[in-house]
Amino acid sequence: MTLDEIRSLLKFRDAPQDDCGQVNQLLDDHIGHVAARISELKTLEKQLKALRLQCCGPESANACGILQELDTAALAPETFGQHAGHVHGSLHSASATFLK
Numbered sequence: 001m002t003l004d005e006i007r008s009l010l011k012f013r014d015a016p017q018d019d020c021g022q023v024n025q026l027l028d029d030h031i032g033h034v035a036a037r038i039s040e041l042k043t044l045e046k047q048l049k050a051l052r053l054q055c056c057g058p059e060s061a062n063a064c065g066i067l068q069e070l071d072t073a074a075l076a077p078e079t080f081g082q083h084a085g086h087v088h089g090s091l092h093s094a095s096a097t098f099l100k
Contacts, residue, residue: 001030 001009005026012023054065061067 005030 008026009023012018012020051066051069054069056065
């Protein structure tokens, strides 16, 4: 939870006579954020597994399918992970930027 969310909860704790509907809403909103993040992480896991399949064994770095795929993604980021949504701050976006 964010500090603001925690502050809100503490504010309600300090006012026990107030209605707790906003507390329920705050938790419902946070549960939604957690569910969305889990979905994003599952998508990232699928993307990383697909990327991992690009290299089947030890080879020289210039023949590495993973590195080649990352180079391709750096040149055309819309093609990498086209089967799933973007996960903010994830490996694929950072790698594409790094390889430019």
